[in-house]
Amino acid sequence: MKDKLHLISDDEADELIRQFGQATQSTGINDQDFNPKDSFSHDGHYYGEDDRQHEVFSTSSDDSAAISGPDSEAGYDFPEQTFVSEGGKNITRDKNGADSKNTISSAGRKVGAVILCVLLMTWLLPSGNVMNLQTTSSSSKDRFTFFQNASNGLLSDSLNEIHRIPRSYVLELSDVLTPAPDESSFTERMDEVRKNYDDTPIRYYKDDSIEVKCWKEMRQGAVFNFSEVWISHPSQLRRTLVDNVISKKHRDFPQNIFGRTNGVVGMSADYCAFRAYGIVIQFGNVIRTKTSGFMDIAVYDKNGNFSTLKDNPDFFESDIYKNGDIIHTFAFGPMLVDNYTVNDSTLLTNPRAQGEPTRHDPRAAICQFDYDKHYLLCTVDAPGITMLDFAKEIQTTGVRFAYNLDGGQTATLLYNKEIINIVAYGGPRDMSDILYFATAVPND
Amino acid sequence: MTIVKRTFCLLIALAAMVSLSACDMPMSIVGDLPEPEETVTCFFDSVCEGDFEGADEYLSGVSLSMRDKVTGVFSQKLYDYLLKSYSYQLKGPVKSDGLDAECAVDFTYLDLNLLNEDLKNLSTKIGKSYISEAKEGYVEKKDDAISLTDEGAEKIAAEALDSLMATPEKYYSTKTFKMRMKYSFGKWLIYMTDDLFEAISGGFETND
Structure with missing residues (x-):
């Protein structure tokens, strides 16, 4: 979960070297054997005794003594440092060189995955849904709706006919004169x-x-x-x-x-x-x-x-x-x-x-x-x-x-x-x- | 082992569990369990009694229970006549291999399609008569004219229905339905088909 350091400035490199130098001094590493500045690359790596490229603040066990710094008894504490990573993100590393933010997001993702698995298990197994091998389209039908629609359809057909019956005009018995015909x-x-x-x-x-x-x-x-x-x-x-x-x-x-x-x-x-x-x-x-x-x-x-x-x-x-x-x-x-x-x-x-x-x-x-x-x-x-x-x-x-x-x-x-x-x-x-x-x- | 690997192993185990549960592993049978024929007869007995919640016990993945009560004078009458019309008869033995079963059933029901035309005609006849009589409770007079009220029209349709249901057999249909069942979790469950569902609901062809 480490991001590679990339294209830091010279000032930043000097600061790194200064800090790194202090670390190496306290651990007793000979400057002659190792000159971080000479070996420091702009992509945040250095070349060790083995001529292999190592990252600055690597947390690998091989480099831990040389790089991660003195033990606490030496009294040096790497401050928390923030760098711009290759992806443009700000990466904060703690004294152990671990990516503190990555640590939190990594743990969150693991917890989320476990919760998802538990939920999946809860849903799949007890309800027997996996056993329901076949459902028909009628499973989506509701009998109330079906019947009410049928009844309304029947009634509507009858009412349409009934309402076609023309109005019946009525004459009052007391009317002396009725309406004139057309x-x-x-x-x-x-x-x-x-x-x-x-x-x-x-x-x-x-x-x-x-x-x-x-x-x-x-x-x-x-x-x-x-x-x-x-x-x-x-x-x-x-x-x-x-x-x-x-x-x-x-x-x-x-x-x-x-x-x-x-x-x-x-x-x-x-x-x-x-x-x-x-x-x-x-x-x-x-x-x-x-x-x-x-x-x-x-x-x-x-x-x-x-x-x-x-x-x-x-x-x-x-x-x-x-x-x-x-x-x-x-x-x-x-x-x-x-x-x-x-x-x-x-x-x-x-x-x-x-x-x-x-x-x-x-x-x-x-x-x-x-x-x-x-x-x-x-x-x-x-x-x-x-x-x-x-x-x-x-x-x-x-x-x-x-x-x-x-x-x-x-x-x-x-x-x-x-x-x-x-x-x-x-x-x-x-x-x-x-x-x-x-x-x-x-x-x- | 890293957390990543542990999570991965957990997922593998979960997948294995899901796969196993999906398998048709024979279960040990203990005690007396219902035969598929009994399931079919109990299902149709419940339907014929109008006990649709009881009928649901024998169904897989579908419900016949009504979520609401039928409303309206006409609809309530129609529903009552529909319930009275149900009857069934098993046609032959049930074929079963222990996990699947099937049989044929003749089911009789009030077919609303057969009822439609006669209902329209009789409703119209009654309506005309009530208009000419200016029958109270069915008509209203407006602008020197008599016409049926909406409430009156629905009452007329209900009266026409009562009259036709004096000889209901004319409007009954009997159809053969193939019943398929599956043995699941210790009992036989019936798969409801569209045509049986529609027959139980009166079989009226709507535009749905």
Whole structure:
């Protein structure tokens, strides 16, 4: 651990020689035998008796007597000397010529090596890591993270679909006027499913809350006018009374009544003012309670589903009435299709039943597909059809429910502010009420 | 001897010790030690009981224990259904040479991949229905429109999951896994494979 002395100055060399000379004198070395100055080389070596190069202040045992100086009894102590080594470092040598700084760093390195070995032994042997011959990549996986990610992925896929469900716009039952439809959305087009009997384009409307298709079919020698409607919320089926009262004095033509609404598609209803009986409920409000005792009353509930109850006092004992679930009722009938099958009631076949069921007359009906907010309006132009045949034709469309409304000259189908069927007897008659479907998309 | 030499000798001795410890030196066997078949059955029994800490005792270098509890209504339900789905069956005898062993096991689990599509469809159907009904607790009304709340959407997904799990077998997968074991420090340890790990976790293919 000694650094070679290198290129010391003459003054430094003289000082070295002086000190060295003092050392040699005290040990009895003859000057004649040895002249350090003559033999001193600039690289810090001297040549001894053996002509071998030796370092100044060598600590080798061979040179110790000649160089390292007198023993302590001689009283000379080499002071601590600092030199510039070959590497440019300052080297301090103690009286024994040993490199004091090197001594400290050497010991430190040894201690560090031992500590490192101990730590290595401690880590390797007891834990058996050396024995763990194979680990799979799953050792780096955490089951919690894996499962939570999987669950979140599953949930996220479902939520993405759910959140794609469009918002459902709602109309307040108390709203007198609903939002106006988008005029540009009234179009005509060829449809893959619904086709006019003359192959002309069908009428079509669609916005975020309602979709309507209107087409005509020829059945049993009569033109059937259909309007298929999808709505997003039950509040979009509206009913309106002229002047909001049931009175024969308060009547108007259907296109006028419809024109005062913002309906997209509509139809004549039960002309409730024509008779003095039949339970009428409009927007949850009971307008008339007098019963006929025989009619089928069509009930439209808050879920947008149609059903029937008899027009008698038991109506007011029904759960659906007591729970306040009824939005509208229609009082004409009979029910044509119930639970996908033709109603076998005599109300469809008795010539004396309401609506002249056995005559060939124009007809009108409101229907529902399943329990969806998916409906069908239907009118039959003159010469018309019997009520039973009407029920059978309606049943072939696949509706779950169909209810007969006032036919004859009353039967009127309305779309985009105009009548789109051929009304009997040359033109529409005035009436007390209509029903219609409105958009719920608010106007900007 | 100089300190340098002593240190060098110490390192040599250390290296020798490490080498010896790495050797597969047969150890003397004392008493009754578990057979590899018992290890496999105990492992899967623990998994089927949901005792993953117990299952870890039979594994080498990996843990099935969950570091946290599963959170969220939907995730908690899903996890419960996953645990209920586990079952296994050994296929044939365990082959062993005393240090290595292997066998095949059929493991059945709730496969989340099979569940995904039906869950999406049913959740959507329920969601549409709740929107049209404006079902309380699931929807909110804003700007004259009704839409599902985030909380409502998650509840819907959980309800859809409950409905599908009425017939859970449809969503179960059974796969054969090759189990490899090593005899180490007096017992047999199973090497967990990626596919078994994923099956225990439901097998859902994520983008990880």
